[in-house]
Amino acid sequence: MPATAVSCLTLNRLSLYLRCLRQLQRRGVHRISSQEMARRFDLSASQIRKDLAQFGEFGIRGVGYDVDQLLARLRGLLGLDRPHNLVVVGLGHLGSAVARHFASNHRAFRVVGLFDNDPAKIGQELEGLAIRAIGEVAAVVAETAAEIGVLAVPADVAQEVYDRLVEAGIESVLNFAPVQLRQSPRVRCRTVDLRIYLEELVYFLESDGATSRALGKPGR
Amino acid sequence: MPATAVSCLTLNRLSLYLRCLRQLQRRGVHRISSQEMARRFDLSASQIRKDLAQFGEFGIRGVGYDVDQLLARLRGLLGLDRPHNLVVVGLGHLGSAVARHFASNHRAFRVVGLFDNDPAKIGQELEGLAIRAIGEVAAVVAETAAEIGVLAVPADVAQEVYDRLVEAGIESVLNFAPVQLRQSPRVRCRTVDLRIYLEELVYFLESDGATSRALGKPGR
DNA sequence: GATTGTGAATAGATTCACAGCT
DNA sequence: AGCTGTGAATCTATTCACAATC
Numbered sequence: 001m002p003a004t005a006v007s008c009l010t011l012n013r014l015s016l017y018l019r020c021l022r023q024l025q026r027r028g029v030h031r032i033s034s035q036e037m038a039r040r041f042d043l044s045a046s047q048i049r050k051d052l053a054q055f056g057e058f059g060i061r062g063v064g065y066d067v068d069q070l071l072a073r074l075r076g077l078l079g080l081d082r083p084h085n086l087v088v089v090g091l092g093h094l095g096s097a098v099a100r101h102f103a104s105n106h107r108a109f110r111v112v113g114l115f116d117n118d119p120a121k122i123g124q125e126l127e128g129l130a131i132r133a134i135g136e137v138a139a140v141v142a143e144t145a146a147e148i149g150v151l152a153v154p155a156d157v158a159q160e161v162y163d164r165l166v167e168a169g170i171e172s173v174l175n176f177a178p179v180q181l182r183q184s185p186r187v188r189c190r191t192v193d194l195r196i197y198l199e200e201l202v203y204f205l206e207s208d209g210a211t212s213r214a215l216g217k218p219g220r
Numbered sequence: 221m222p223a224t225a226v227s228c229l230t231l232n233r234l235s236l237y238l239r240c241l242r243q244l245q246r247r248g249v250h251r252i253s254s255q256e257m258a259r260r261f262d263l264s265a266s267q268i269r270k271d272l273a274q275f276g277e278f279g280i281r282g283v284g285y286d287v288d289q290l291l292a293r294l295r296g297l298l299g300l301d302r303p304h305n306l307v308v309v310g311l312g313h314l315g316s317a318v319a320r321h322f323a324s325n326h327r328a329f330r331v332v333g334l335f336d337n338d339p340a341k342i343g344q345e346l347e348g349l350a351i352r353a354i355g356e357v358a359a360v361v362a363e364t365a366a367e368i369g370v371l372a373v374p375a376d377v378a379q380e381v382y383d384r385l386v387e388a389g390i391e392s393v394l395n396f397a398p399v400q401l402r403q404s405p406r407v408r409c410r411t412v413d414l415r416i417y418l419e420e421l422v423y424f425l426e427s428d429g430a431t432s433r434a435l436g437k438p439g440r
Numbered sequence: 441g442a443t444t445g446t447g448a449a450t451a452g453a454t455t456c457a458c459a460g461c462t
Numbered sequence: 463a464g465c466t467g468t469g470a471a472t473c474t475a476t477t478c479a480c481a482a483t484c
Binding site for chain 2 (some may be wrong): 006008016023041065073077086101108175180183188190192193194195199202
Protein backbone atom coordinates (compact mmCIF):
# COMPACT_ATOMS: atom_id res chain seq x y z
CA MET A 1 0.00 0.00 0.00
CA PRO A 2 2.78 2.53 0.32
CA ALA A 3 2.27 3.88 -3.17
CA THR A 4 2.57 7.28 -1.53
CA ALA A 5 6.05 8.23 -0.48
CA VAL A 6 6.45 8.43 3.27
CA SER A 7 7.92 11.61 4.64
CA CYS A 8 10.99 11.63 6.82
CA LEU A 9 9.04 13.26 9.59
CA THR A 10 6.50 10.46 9.61
CA LEU A 11 9.24 7.90 9.46
CA ASN A 12 11.09 9.29 12.42
CA ARG A 13 7.89 9.34 14.38
CA LEU A 14 7.36 5.67 13.57
CA SER A 15 10.74 4.96 15.13
CA LEU A 16 9.62 6.94 18.11
CA TYR A 17 6.42 4.97 18.43
CA LEU A 18 8.46 1.82 18.29
CA ARG A 19 10.53 3.03 21.19
CA CYS A 20 7.43 3.90 23.18
CA LEU A 21 5.81 0.57 22.43
CA ARG A 22 8.90 -1.29 23.57
CA GLN A 23 8.72 0.56 26.83
CA LEU A 24 5.04 -0.31 27.21
CA GLN A 25 5.77 -3.93 26.44
CA ARG A 26 8.45 -4.08 29.10
CA ARG A 27 5.93 -2.71 31.58
CA GLY A 28 3.47 -5.41 30.68
CA VAL A 29 0.94 -3.20 28.87
CA HIS A 30 -0.85 -5.21 26.19
CA ARG A 31 -3.36 -2.78 24.81
CA ILE A 32 -3.22 0.96 24.34
CA SER A 33 -5.27 3.69 22.72
CA SER A 34 -3.77 6.53 20.75
CA GLN A 35 -4.95 8.93 23.44
CA GLU A 36 -3.31 7.08 26.26
CA MET A 37 -0.12 6.76 24.31
CA ALA A 38 -0.17 10.46 23.51
CA ARG A 39 -0.70 11.30 27.15
CA ARG A 40 2.09 9.09 28.40
CA PHE A 41 4.73 10.10 25.93
CA ASP A 42 3.65 13.63 25.20
CA LEU A 43 2.64 13.07 21.58
CA SER A 44 -0.43 13.87 19.51
CA ALA A 45 -3.17 11.24 19.35
CA SER A 46 -4.49 12.15 15.93
CA GLN A 47 -1.00 12.21 14.57
CA ILE A 48 -0.31 8.73 15.83
CA ARG A 49 -3.47 7.50 14.15
CA LYS A 50 -2.75 9.26 10.90
CA ASP A 51 0.83 8.04 10.79
CA LEU A 52 -0.19 4.46 11.34
CA ALA A 53 -3.14 4.66 8.97
CA GLN A 54 -0.76 5.30 6.10
CA PHE A 55 0.31 1.69 6.29
CA GLY A 56 -2.88 -0.15 7.04
CA GLU A 57 -5.46 -0.63 9.74
CA PHE A 58 -3.58 -1.73 12.80
CA GLY A 59 -6.07 -0.86 15.53
CA ILE A 60 -9.49 -2.02 16.63
CA ARG A 61 -12.18 0.63 16.80
CA GLY A 62 -13.56 1.16 20.23
CA VAL A 63 -10.62 -0.70 21.70
CA GLY A 64 -7.21 0.54 20.67
CA TYR A 65 -4.01 -1.11 19.52
CA ASP A 66 -2.49 -4.42 20.54
CA VAL A 67 0.99 -3.52 21.73
CA ASP A 68 2.78 -6.71 20.71
CA GLN A 69 1.12 -6.85 17.35
CA LEU A 70 1.68 -3.20 16.52
CA LEU A 71 5.29 -3.52 17.57
CA ALA A 72 5.79 -6.45 15.22
CA ARG A 73 4.05 -4.65 12.37
CA LEU A 74 6.11 -1.51 12.82
CA ARG A 75 9.30 -3.49 12.99
CA GLY A 76 8.39 -5.21 9.76
CA LEU A 77 7.41 -1.98 8.12
CA LEU A 78 10.66 -0.31 9.00
CA GLY A 79 12.65 -3.34 7.91
CA LEU A 80 13.90 -4.08 11.40
CA ASP A 81 12.83 -7.68 11.35
CA ARG A 82 15.89 -8.54 9.30
CA PRO A 83 19.46 -7.85 10.41
CA HIS A 84 21.43 -5.13 8.66
CA ASN A 85 25.17 -5.05 8.37
CA LEU A 86 27.17 -1.93 9.09
CA VAL A 87 30.73 -0.88 8.55
CA VAL A 88 32.22 1.95 10.58
CA VAL A 89 34.95 4.08 9.08
CA GLY A 90 37.05 6.29 11.35
CA LEU A 91 37.68 4.98 14.84
CA GLY A 92 38.45 8.11 16.76
CA HIS A 93 36.53 8.71 19.94
CA LEU A 94 33.20 9.26 18.26
CA GLY A 95 33.59 6.44 15.76
CA SER A 96 34.57 3.92 18.42
CA ALA A 97 31.71 4.98 20.66
CA VAL A 98 29.20 4.76 17.85
CA ALA A 99 30.55 1.38 16.76
CA ARG A 100 30.13 0.05 20.27
CA HIS A 101 26.76 1.70 20.61
CA PHE A 102 25.44 0.01 17.52
CA ALA A 103 27.23 -3.27 18.19
CA SER A 104 25.63 -3.77 21.56
CA ASN A 105 21.98 -2.96 22.19
CA HIS A 106 20.50 -3.62 18.84
CA ARG A 107 19.55 -6.90 17.35
CA ALA A 108 18.64 -5.40 14.00
CA PHE A 109 22.12 -4.03 13.39
CA ARG A 110 25.40 -5.88 13.15
CA VAL A 111 28.77 -4.22 12.89
CA VAL A 112 30.76 -6.30 10.42
CA GLY A 113 33.67 -4.05 9.57
CA LEU A 114 35.87 -1.41 11.21
CA PHE A 115 38.21 0.79 9.22
CA ASP A 116 40.77 3.46 9.88
CA ASN A 117 43.87 4.77 8.14
CA ASP A 118 45.97 5.18 11.27
CA PRO A 119 48.59 2.38 11.26
CA ALA A 120 48.60 2.45 15.08
CA LYS A 121 44.95 1.46 15.12
CA ILE A 122 44.98 -1.12 12.37
CA GLY A 123 45.05 -4.61 13.84
CA GLN A 124 43.57 -3.55 17.18
CA GLU A 125 40.28 -5.05 18.20
CA LEU A 126 37.03 -3.41 19.21
CA GLU A 127 34.16 -5.55 20.44
CA GLY A 128 35.92 -8.59 19.05
CA LEU A 129 36.38 -7.17 15.58
CA ALA A 130 39.72 -6.18 14.10
CA ILE A 131 40.29 -2.70 12.71
CA ARG A 132 41.43 -2.85 9.10
CA ALA A 133 42.95 -0.54 6.55
CA ILE A 134 40.49 1.50 4.57
CA GLY A 135 41.77 -0.13 1.39
CA GLU A 136 40.02 -3.35 2.36
CA VAL A 137 36.59 -1.81 2.61
CA ALA A 138 35.39 -2.89 -0.83
CA ALA A 139 36.30 -6.50 -0.13
CA VAL A 140 34.53 -6.50 3.22
CA VAL A 141 31.41 -4.84 1.85
CA ALA A 142 31.25 -7.41 -0.92
CA GLU A 143 31.85 -10.31 1.39
CA THR A 144 29.45 -9.32 4.17
CA ALA A 145 26.81 -7.60 2.05
CA ALA A 146 27.08 -4.58 4.35
CA GLU A 147 24.37 -2.07 3.55
CA ILE A 148 25.20 0.91 5.71
CA GLY A 149 28.44 2.80 6.17
CA VAL A 150 28.95 4.93 9.24
CA LEU A 151 31.31 7.79 8.57
CA ALA A 152 33.15 9.17 11.59
CA VAL A 153 36.23 10.61 9.98
CA PRO A 154 37.57 14.17 10.10
CA ALA A 155 35.65 16.67 8.01
CA ASP A 156 38.40 17.21 5.47
CA VAL A 157 38.51 13.60 4.34
CA ALA A 158 34.80 12.82 4.65
CA GLN A 159 34.04 13.39 0.99
CA GLU A 160 36.87 11.17 -0.14
CA VAL A 161 35.82 8.36 2.19
CA TYR A 162 32.19 8.74 1.20
CA ASP A 163 33.16 8.34 -2.44
CA ARG A 164 35.11 5.25 -1.54
CA LEU A 165 32.15 3.73 0.24
CA VAL A 166 29.95 4.45 -2.75
CA GLU A 167 32.43 2.73 -4.98
CA ALA A 168 32.62 -0.20 -2.60
CA GLY A 169 28.92 -0.73 -3.17
CA ILE A 170 27.52 0.46 0.14
CA GLU A 171 23.85 1.40 -0.05
CA SER A 172 23.54 4.21 2.44
CA VAL A 173 25.67 6.32 4.71
CA LEU A 174 25.31 7.84 8.15
CA ASN A 175 27.73 10.73 8.28
CA PHE A 176 28.95 12.34 11.50
CA ALA A 177 31.40 14.70 9.84
CA PRO A 178 30.24 18.31 9.82
CA VAL A 179 30.28 18.76 6.07
CA GLN A 180 27.73 18.93 3.32
CA LEU A 181 28.66 15.92 1.20
CA ARG A 182 28.27 15.89 -2.54
CA GLN A 183 26.09 12.84 -2.86
CA SER A 184 25.75 10.05 -5.30
CA PRO A 185 22.15 9.63 -6.41
CA ARG A 186 22.41 5.93 -5.66
CA VAL A 187 23.54 6.23 -2.07
CA ARG A 188 21.37 8.04 0.44
CA CYS A 189 23.33 9.94 3.04
CA ARG A 190 22.07 11.21 6.37
CA THR A 191 24.33 13.71 8.06
CA VAL A 192 24.19 14.08 11.81
CA ASP A 193 26.13 17.00 13.19
CA LEU A 194 26.10 16.93 16.97
CA ARG A 195 27.15 20.51 17.16
CA ILE A 196 23.96 21.64 15.48
CA TYR A 197 21.94 20.29 18.36
CA LEU A 198 23.99 22.31 20.81
CA GLU A 199 23.61 25.39 18.69
CA GLU A 200 19.87 24.94 18.64
CA LEU A 201 19.77 24.78 22.41
CA VAL A 202 21.97 27.86 22.71
CA TYR A 203 19.64 29.89 20.53
CA PHE A 204 16.69 29.09 22.71
CA LEU A 205 18.71 29.83 25.82
CA GLU A 206 19.21 33.33 24.57
CA SER A 207 15.73 33.90 23.25
CA ASP A 208 13.85 32.43 26.23
CA GLY A 209 16.02 33.85 28.94
CA ALA A 210 16.57 37.22 27.36
CA THR A 211 13.23 38.31 25.97
CA SER A 212 13.99 41.64 27.53
CA ARG A 213 17.26 42.15 25.71
CA ALA A 214 15.96 40.70 22.44
CA LEU A 215 14.66 44.15 21.51
CA GLY A 216 18.14 45.62 21.27
CA LYS A 217 19.88 44.49 18.11
CA PRO A 218 21.74 41.30 18.84
CA GLY A 219 24.44 41.86 16.20
CA ARG A 220 28.17 41.75 16.98
CA MET B 221 13.97 41.93 15.32
CA PRO B 222 12.85 38.41 16.01
CA ALA B 223 9.40 39.33 17.27
CA THR B 224 8.31 36.28 15.31
CA ALA B 225 9.38 32.99 16.78
CA VAL B 226 12.00 31.23 14.68
CA SER B 227 11.25 27.67 13.72
CA CYS B 228 13.60 24.85 14.54
CA LEU B 229 13.94 24.04 10.87
CA THR B 230 15.12 27.53 10.09
CA LEU B 231 17.43 27.50 13.06
CA ASN B 232 19.10 24.25 12.04
CA ARG B 233 19.59 25.63 8.57
CA LEU B 234 21.30 28.69 10.01
CA SER B 235 23.76 26.36 11.71
CA LEU B 236 24.25 24.69 8.39
CA TYR B 237 24.91 27.98 6.64
CA LEU B 238 27.43 28.78 9.33
CA ARG B 239 29.23 25.56 8.57
CA CYS B 240 29.23 26.29 4.86
CA LEU B 241 30.48 29.82 5.38
CA ARG B 242 33.33 28.59 7.54
CA GLN B 243 34.34 26.30 4.75
CA LEU B 244 34.20 29.15 2.25
CA GLN B 245 36.23 31.35 4.55
CA ARG B 246 38.92 28.70 4.86
CA ARG B 247 39.08 28.56 1.09
CA GLY B 248 39.56 32.29 0.89
CA VAL B 249 36.16 33.17 -0.58
CA HIS B 250 35.10 36.63 0.50
CA ARG B 251 31.87 37.19 -1.29
CA ILE B 252 29.11 34.82 -2.28
CA SER B 253 25.63 34.95 -3.72
CA SER B 254 22.77 32.81 -2.50
CA GLN B 255 22.75 31.03 -5.85
CA GLU B 256 26.40 30.15 -5.74
CA MET B 257 26.10 28.94 -2.18
CA ALA B 258 23.08 26.84 -3.09
CA ARG B 259 24.96 25.33 -5.99
CA ARG B 260 28.04 24.49 -3.99
CA PHE B 261 26.34 22.98 -0.99
CA ASP B 262 23.23 21.64 -2.57
CA LEU B 263 20.79 23.99 -0.87
CA SER B 264 17.97 26.24 -2.08
CA ALA B 265 18.85 29.82 -2.95
CA SER B 266 15.49 31.34 -2.11
CA GLN B 267 15.43 29.51 1.15
CA ILE B 268 18.81 30.89 2.12
CA ARG B 269 17.58 34.39 1.38
CA LYS B 270 14.33 33.95 3.25
CA ASP B 271 16.02 32.43 6.28
CA LEU B 272 18.51 35.26 6.53
CA ALA B 273 15.91 37.93 5.83
CA GLN B 274 14.11 37.00 9.03
CA PHE B 275 16.92 38.59 10.98
CA GLY B 276 17.80 41.64 8.95
CA GLU B 277 19.32 42.66 5.66
CA PHE B 278 22.69 41.03 5.52
CA GLY B 279 23.34 41.10 1.81
CA ILE B 280 23.96 43.71 -0.84
CA ARG B 281 21.58 43.71 -3.79
CA GLY B 282 23.26 43.06 -7.05
CA VAL B 283 26.34 41.80 -5.25
CA GLY B 284 25.73 39.07 -2.67
CA TYR B 285 26.87 38.45 0.87
CA ASP B 286 30.17 39.27 2.51
CA VAL B 287 31.38 35.96 3.90
CA ASP B 288 33.23 37.26 6.94
CA GLN B 289 30.50 39.65 7.88
CA LEU B 290 27.68 37.19 7.47
CA LEU B 291 29.61 34.65 9.48
CA ALA B 292 30.02 37.11 12.33
CA ARG B 293 26.37 38.10 12.19
CA LEU B 294 25.15 34.53 12.23
CA ARG B 295 27.45 33.66 15.08
CA GLY B 296 26.06 36.57 17.05
CA LEU B 297 22.53 35.69 16.17
CA LEU B 298 22.89 32.12 17.31
CA GLY B 299 24.66 33.22 20.48
CA LEU B 300 27.94 31.63 19.52
CA ASP B 301 29.99 34.74 20.12
CA ARG B 302 29.92 34.01 23.83
CA PRO B 303 31.20 30.81 25.43
CA HIS B 304 28.70 28.36 26.88
CA ASN B 305 29.45 25.96 29.67
CA LEU B 306 28.44 22.33 29.50
CA VAL B 307 28.31 19.48 31.93
CA VAL B 308 28.28 15.89 30.71
CA VAL B 309 26.55 13.25 32.77
CA GLY B 310 27.27 9.60 32.07
CA LEU B 311 30.76 8.75 30.85
CA GLY B 312 30.26 5.48 29.09
CA HIS B 313 31.56 5.19 25.56
CA LEU B 314 29.14 7.64 24.04
CA GLY B 315 29.33 10.16 26.89
CA SER B 316 33.14 10.18 26.86
CA ALA B 317 33.24 10.56 23.11
CA VAL B 318 30.74 13.39 23.13
CA ALA B 319 32.55 15.12 25.99
CA ARG B 320 35.80 14.98 24.03
CA HIS B 321 34.06 15.98 20.84
CA PHE B 322 32.65 19.11 22.43
CA ALA B 323 35.74 19.84 24.49
CA SER B 324 38.02 20.00 21.49
CA ASN B 325 36.97 21.62 18.26
CA HIS B 326 34.64 24.26 19.50
CA ARG B 327 35.49 27.60 20.94
CA ALA B 328 31.90 28.44 21.76
CA PHE B 329 31.49 25.46 24.07
CA ARG B 330 33.42 24.61 27.22
CA VAL B 331 33.05 21.38 29.11
CA VAL B 332 33.21 22.36 32.79
CA GLY B 333 31.91 19.27 34.53
CA LEU B 334 31.91 15.49 34.11
CA PHE B 335 29.70 13.22 36.19
CA ASP B 336 29.08 9.55 36.62
CA ASN B 337 27.84 7.28 39.36
CA ASP B 338 30.33 4.47 38.79
CA PRO B 339 32.88 4.59 41.65
CA ALA B 340 35.50 3.16 39.32
CA LYS B 341 35.22 6.18 37.08
CA ILE B 342 34.99 8.87 39.72
CA GLY B 343 38.33 10.58 40.15
CA GLN B 344 39.59 9.64 36.69
CA GLU B 345 40.41 12.42 34.30
CA LEU B 346 39.18 13.11 30.81
CA GLU B 347 40.66 15.96 28.80
CA GLY B 348 42.18 17.31 32.00
CA LEU B 349 38.91 17.36 33.91
CA ALA B 350 38.11 15.03 36.81
CA ILE B 351 35.00 12.88 36.79
CA ARG B 352 32.87 13.56 39.84
CA ALA B 353 29.96 11.96 41.62
CA ILE B 354 26.56 12.95 40.36
CA GLY B 355 25.75 14.35 43.81
CA GLU B 356 28.08 17.26 43.14
CA VAL B 357 26.32 18.41 40.01
CA ALA B 358 24.28 21.16 41.69
CA ALA B 359 27.40 22.68 43.21
CA VAL B 360 29.28 22.63 39.91
CA VAL B 361 26.39 24.10 37.94
CA ALA B 362 26.08 26.91 40.46
CA GLU B 363 29.79 27.56 40.52
CA THR B 364 30.44 27.48 36.79
CA ALA B 365 27.11 28.86 35.60
CA ALA B 366 26.81 25.86 33.28
CA GLU B 367 23.87 26.28 30.95
CA ILE B 368 23.66 22.99 29.14
CA GLY B 369 23.61 19.45 30.44
CA VAL B 370 24.51 16.58 28.14
CA LEU B 371 22.78 13.38 29.16
CA ALA B 372 24.49 10.16 28.12
CA VAL B 373 23.23 7.76 30.74
CA PRO B 374 21.32 4.50 30.29
CA ALA B 375 17.69 4.89 29.31
CA ASP B 376 16.30 3.64 32.60
CA VAL B 377 17.92 6.37 34.69
CA ALA B 378 17.65 9.20 32.18
CA GLN B 379 14.49 10.67 33.67
CA GLU B 380 15.93 10.68 37.15
CA VAL B 381 19.14 12.37 36.03
CA TYR B 382 17.21 14.87 33.94
CA ASP B 383 15.18 15.83 36.99
CA ARG B 384 18.38 16.26 38.94
CA LEU B 385 19.83 18.55 36.32
CA VAL B 386 16.65 20.61 36.32
CA GLU B 387 16.87 20.92 40.06
CA ALA B 388 20.53 21.85 39.82
CA GLY B 389 19.50 24.87 37.76
CA ILE B 390 20.64 23.78 34.31
CA GLU B 391 18.91 25.65 31.51
CA SER B 392 18.74 23.09 28.76
CA VAL B 393 19.52 19.47 28.09
CA LEU B 394 20.84 17.45 25.19
CA ASN B 395 19.67 13.90 25.74
CA PHE B 396 21.21 10.86 24.06
CA ALA B 397 19.13 8.30 25.94
CA PRO B 398 16.44 6.71 23.80
CA VAL B 399 13.51 7.76 25.97
CA GLN B 400 10.79 10.32 25.78
CA LEU B 401 11.54 12.47 28.85
CA ARG B 402 8.82 14.11 30.86
CA GLN B 403 10.00 17.67 30.63
CA SER B 404 10.03 20.63 32.92
CA PRO B 405 8.56 23.68 31.18
CA ARG B 406 11.61 25.67 32.25
CA VAL B 407 14.24 23.39 30.75
CA ARG B 408 14.22 22.73 27.05
CA CYS B 409 15.32 19.25 26.13
CA ARG B 410 16.51 18.01 22.77
CA THR B 411 16.65 14.27 22.40
CA VAL B 412 19.02 12.74 19.88
CA ASP B 413 18.59 9.04 19.32
CA LEU B 414 21.28 7.72 17.04
CA ARG B 415 19.33 4.59 16.35
CA ILE B 416 16.54 6.58 14.72
CA TYR B 417 18.93 7.73 12.03
CA LEU B 418 19.88 4.16 11.25
CA GLU B 419 16.25 3.14 11.14
CA GLU B 420 15.52 5.94 8.71
CA LEU B 421 18.26 4.72 6.40
CA VAL B 422 17.03 1.16 6.62
CA TYR B 423 13.53 2.15 5.59
CA PHE B 424 14.80 3.81 2.46
CA LEU B 425 17.05 0.87 1.73
CA GLU B 426 14.00 -1.33 1.54
CA SER B 427 11.78 1.07 -0.32
CA ASP B 428 14.34 2.22 -2.90
CA GLY B 429 15.91 -1.12 -3.56
CA ALA B 430 12.73 -3.12 -3.54
CA THR B 431 10.19 -1.12 -5.48
CA SER B 432 9.33 -4.37 -7.13
CA ARG B 433 8.56 -6.22 -3.94
CA ALA B 434 6.87 -3.21 -2.34
CA LEU B 435 3.66 -4.28 -4.04
CA GLY B 436 3.49 -7.46 -2.04
CA LYS B 437 2.49 -6.72 1.54
CA PRO B 438 5.61 -6.01 3.56
CA GLY B 439 4.08 -7.16 6.88
CA ARG B 440 5.60 -9.81 9.19
C1' DG C 441 -19.47 4.27 25.22
C1' DA C 442 -15.11 4.13 23.41
C1' DT C 443 -11.79 4.52 19.86
C1' DT C 444 -10.22 4.08 15.20
C1' DG C 445 -9.61 5.81 10.46
C1' DT C 446 -10.30 9.74 7.49
C1' DG C 447 -11.94 13.83 4.79
C1' DA C 448 -12.04 18.62 5.55
C1' DA C 449 -9.88 22.71 7.77
C1' DT C 450 -5.95 24.92 9.49
C1' DA C 451 -1.33 25.94 10.05
C1' DG C 452 3.34 25.91 8.51
C1' DA C 453 7.18 25.64 5.22
C1' DT C 454 8.98 26.18 0.70
C1' DT C 455 9.19 27.95 -3.82
C1' DC C 456 8.11 31.35 -7.28
C1' DA C 457 8.50 35.58 -9.40
C1' DC C 458 9.41 40.17 -9.40
C1' DA C 459 9.98 44.99 -7.43
C1' DG C 460 13.75 47.50 -5.62
C1' DC C 461 18.79 48.35 -4.90
C1' DT C 462 23.62 48.65 -6.27
C1' DA D 463 22.98 43.46 -15.49
C1' DG D 464 22.80 41.05 -11.25
C1' DC D 465 21.26 39.80 -6.86
C1' DT D 466 18.68 40.66 -2.66
C1' DG D 467 14.44 40.86 -0.03
C1' DT D 468 9.56 39.80 -0.07
C1' DG D 469 4.54 39.19 -1.03
C1' DA D 470 1.83 35.81 -3.21
C1' DA D 471 1.25 30.96 -4.66
C1' DT D 472 2.10 26.37 -3.80
C1' DC D 473 3.08 22.50 -1.41
C1' DT D 474 3.38 19.82 2.98
C1' DA D 475 2.14 18.72 7.64
C1' DT D 476 -0.83 18.85 11.51
C1' DT D 477 -5.11 19.17 13.80
C1' DC D 478 -10.06 18.88 13.97
C1' DA D 479 -14.29 16.62 13.96
C1' DC D 480 -17.10 12.94 12.94
C1' DA D 481 -18.85 8.68 10.54
C1' DA D 482 -17.73 3.87 10.94
C1' DT D 483 -16.84 0.13 13.97
C1' DC D 484 -16.36 -2.70 17.96
